[in-house]
Amino acid sequence: MTTATATIPAPPAHSGSLFQQAYEEVAESLDSVLAAHPAWQAARVLERLAEPDRIIRFRVTWTDDKGAIHINRGWRVQQTNLLGPYKGGLRFHPSVTEDTLRFLAWEQAFKNALTGLPLGAGKGGSDFDPKGKSDAEVNRFCNAFMAELQPQIGPDRDVPAGDIGVGGREVGYLYGAYMRLTREHGGVLTGKPLGIGGVALRTEATGYGTVAFARHMLEHKGESLDGKKVAISGSGNVALYAAERCKQQGAKVLTLSDSGGTIVCEAGLSQDQIDELKNYKEVQRGRLSDYSSPGVEYHHQIDPWGVACEVALPCATQNELDGSEAASLIANGVIAVAEGANMPCTPDAVEKFAEAGVAFGPGKAANAGGVGTSGFEMSQNSLRIPWTRSDTEQRLETMMANIHASCVEHGGGKGKAVDYVRGANIAGFTKLAEAMMQMGV
DSSP states (O other): OOOOOOOOOOOOTTOOHHHHHHHHHHHTTOHHHHHHOHHHHHTTHHHHHHSOSEEEEEEEEEEOTTSOEEEEEEEEEEEEOSSSSEEEEEEEOTTOOHHHHHHHHHHHHHHHHHHTSSOOEEEEEESOOOTTOOHHHHHHHHHHHHHHHGGGOBTTTEEEEOBTTBOHHHHHHHHHHHHHHHOOOSSSSSSOOGGGTOOTTHHHHHHHHHHHHHHHHHHHTTOOSTTOEEEEEOOSHHHHHHHHHHHHTTOEEEEEEETTEEEEOTTOOOHHHHHHHHIIIIISOOOGGGOOOTTOEEEETOOGGGSOOSEEEEOSOTTOBOHHHHHHHHHTTOOEEEOSSSSOBOHHHHHHHHHTTOEEEOHHHHTTHHHHHHHHHHHHHHHTOOOOHHHHHHHHHHHHHHHHHHHHHHHOOTTSOOOHHHHHHHHHHHHHHHHHHHHOO
């Protein structure tokens, strides 16, 4: 018996490398789904999803503390509002390009669909680098950035959040600028500090959710997170709170990293050390090369993937873990990998994990806890009723369990090896395709 297949359309012309990589990863999963739904093919659902509703580009002009004028680029990619207001983070980093944001917005569409919440998808940011800038300089930049972005956003239109380079400080400044421009106090930005409408657990949510997804993958294999050795890359919010959650659930966290290198603790980082690192990275904004603690070694320009572990959580940035590093992890006994960042594993790394039978959770599923909790913050802001930390944590755990179940349903089955990439892509695409068909052209 032969299985019907569909002709998968090529990515839109002039697409950049990151977007093309992300598009092809989704498209390769959809042949049988599109073959089973000829109406979706006729309506060109995949091609329409791949083209953003709009891309807004603008100049951001600001002055530093010495009065010198600086010019940066800003963008907002509004990918799709099929399921709700555009929703996705703002990234401030010198590496940000339009291609970066198109890839992130595309991934966001599937991630947000998987949460089960009424969220569309978008992404934005600037090539501005907040590192090394004073609070006053960051504040001036955020005011200039919001002056350009404000006409495009709103609680029922587009709700940005934080991302790399945009934490509680930056979101607070952006929200203050939005309020001054509109005189409105609404849920237009998420990731806000608690005192101005933020939701409890939002800072921890992406890391905690990634660990929850990894735990579900292990349990599906008849394993437990308790006692496992875990290698983590990155040292931002996602990595630090993934480390904290792993520690809370009995795992041994061996590594964290930044762009300069990796710290390794063979005995496993203690909660006190994790707390020190949170203060060091989030408050002091220090480098891991300058961090010192008993039992912790720093390795310059070395990534974490050569350390023997059973669970790997890449939580830094896109394409940070390649095929050779995947082979090293496999040789050292890894059995589960969950992406805390967006597409941190290259296609050849994902292929190697699949060939070796390693459970692999793609970012659109594994790190959806962050945007899901942003959705909770939107609900809290609309209701004008604050939720407790336990309320948010319970909702987060339930959501991650549901996302895992959707991936199993579409990517395998009970007792079978699960293709989590295929499962996440099909589950997310199905929700988006059904909504598009219901709304017409």
